[in-house]
Amino acid sequence: MDLRELTDAVRRHIRIVVAVVVLAAVVAGLFVVFRKETRPPDKYRAVATVQIPARAALISGDRPTQPAAEVPQGMPGQLLRGQTSMALSSPVRLKALSGAGIPANDTSVSFGAALNGIGDTITLSVTSNSAETTKKVIGSYVQAFQEARRAVSAQAIQAAQQGAQGELDKLQSRRSALEAQLRQKLIALPPVVLAPTATPGSNQSGGNAQQQQQQPVPSIPPGTDTDSTLMLFERNALANRIVQLQLSYADALVNSNVPNAYAEVLDQSGAALVAGQTKSPIVPVGIIMLVGLALGLGLAVLVDRRDQTIRSVKVASATLSAPLLSTIPAPRRARPEYAVLERPDSRRSAAFRKLAATCVATDRLPRAIMVSTPEGDTYDDVAANFAAALASLGLQVALVATSPRQSWYLERFTIPVEMESDFGALLEEAHDGRFNGWARRRLAWTDLTPNLVVVPPAPDSALSVPLDGLPPFLDGLEKSGIDITVIAGPSLLEDANATIVAWETRTVLWAVQVGAVHRRAASEAAARLELASVDPFGVVMVGAPEA
Structure with a gap:
């Protein structure tokens, strides 16, 4: 489309x-x-800033940052990553709500957490519908976050204790074995020399050279062989290492009572109003x-596609196999009228005069033309105004009414009283050979135009009489000075004799009202004309836009 x-x-x-x-x-x-x-409910938000240790990182790939809190010795590595996820985890949020006395299923409280660019500060936020609730929950939220970090520290301390215990067992077992061997070679074992710098939590990850420098030299009895000397050095090193592990174990045991959270609250704001919008x-x-x-x-497009009536000039011309001669605006008055005679300045009057001029200019306008439609009564109005438009061009026109419904043709016309005749009576006279060249004097006339006369309709259907009187009737009108006879109907598919009228006139002007004629009916009417060897003169579309 x-x-x-x-x-x-x-x-x-x-x-x-x-x-x-x-x-x-x-x-x-x-x-x-x-x-x-109404404005959405007001929200209240409280924010807390917590400082956490972080490692130095590079900014833009080359400039190192200096965090406000460096990573202390012994801090678990788990506290250096995933802090936002920890703060927003379900256990932390539930503990925060529980600590503030808020039901766990309260959906009006929301939590937020965000790290700064360096990673040494995390901002915790709480939003709710109540200032008091927000104030309670923010404090509980900070505590829950710190407790979560302490739990990580406690787990690391416990792991360190278990590791130290296992290592102590191995080292003491090795020392006992060495001393048993030395007693077999030496009369008396020299005392162990302990390093004064052996402190718990000291860094044991340095190089071997540094460890050897820190190790004290044991007492070697004179005359001790090489193997015994090496065993004395190993015994002394084991003793120092055992002391260090014992101190570390004791220190971890003390720290396990109060694990370090490695987090410091820098600032905690009150509940601020966040207005709804x-x-x-x-x-x-x-x-x-x-x-x-x-x-x-x-x-509209769907209804138009499903509508099988003729609504466009293109479809009308193709279905009826006739060219489009004119488009006529639809009548706006309920009462039918001669728009050409009564309202000569109207758009409908101009359209009918254009139609008449087009028909005359074709040089194919016959002496008699039937105005019809496949179904409906659109031809009533078109035939009357088409005849009036031809008369306005100076042609002598006779308008033939074929139905009592067309009696409005005579509203502005005068019928001769002394010789009143209708279409049925005139057909009978023509059939009997009594219709002569004085016929025009017996037809209705009007002072609106001297070039138009009307053949009144019969009280009943005029087509009930023998139609072989139509040719002599048309001849009589021509002899009386009529140039063109316009026969108004009937509808081609609704009257059995309509095809005979079309055959005797040999020319049909189709009058199609937009949306009033089904495409199937139009195709059937066109087929009938083709079988009767009748030429469709053209199509007049009523209610269609100007072509």
Whole structure:
């Protein structure tokens, strides 16, 4: 579907589009009225800044940072990573709520945690609907975070104790074995020389040269062989190492009573008000209106695609196998009228005059033409105004009414009283050979135009009489000075004799009202004309936009 077809579909079903857009506007209005117009509940936020040790890192790849708190000796490596996850972990949050006396299922309290760029400061935050609750929870949150870090320290201390205990057992076993060997070689074992600098928590990860320098020299009895000397040195080193491990074990045992959190609270703010904000309705209202417009356009196109009636000049011309001659605005008045005669300055009058001029310019306009439609009564209005438009061009025109429904043709006309005749009576006279060149004097005339006369309709269907009187009837009109006879109908598919009238006139002008003729009916009517060897003169579309 191209843009023109889309535009035509929307124009034909503009009421659907308008209705859907209006409905969307109503929905948008209800949204604005019934949405929560009051400001969202106020929130209160408290923030605590906690300093934690961090290692020096590089900024931009080359400039080292200097954290405010360096990593102390003995601090577990687990406290150097994952601090945000630890602060936001479920156990820490639940402990914070529990410490503040808040139920664990209270969803109005939210927690936040963020490290600074260096990693030596973590900012903890608590947000809730109550200033008092926020103030309670922030303190409990800081304590829960510190306790979580202490738990990590306690685990590290416990692991260190277990490691020291195992190492002590191995070292003491080795010392006992050495001393047993030395007693077999020496009369008496010299005393152990302990290093005065052996302190708990000292760094034992240095190089071998540094450890050898720190080790004291044992007493070697004179005359001791080389193997015994080496064993005395190993015994002395083991004794010093055992003392260091014993001191470290004792120090860890003391620290396990109060594990270090390695965290210092620098600042803790009170509960600050975070005002709620009401979102503007412009965006959702705009979305609702756009969706409504899109739905309206889509529904219009869908209805147009499912509609099998003729609604475009392109379809009408193709289905009826006839060229489009003109488009006529749809009548806006309930009462039918001669727009050409009564309102000559109207758009409909101009359209009919354009149609008449086009027909005359084709040089194919016959002496008699039938104005019909596959179904409906659109031809009533078209035939009357087409005849009036031809008369306005100076042609002598006779308009033949074929149905009592067309009696409005005579509202502005005068029928000769002394010789009143209708279409049925005139057909009988023509059939009997009594219709002569004085026929025009017996037809209705009007002072609106001297070039138009009307053949009144019969009280019943005029086509109930033998139609072989139609040719002499048309000949009589031609002899009386009529240039063109316009026969108004009947509908080709709704009257059994309509095809005979079309065959005798040999020319049919199709009048199609937009949305009033089904495509199947139009195809059937065109097929009938083709079988009767009748030429479709053209198509007049009523209610279609100007071509």
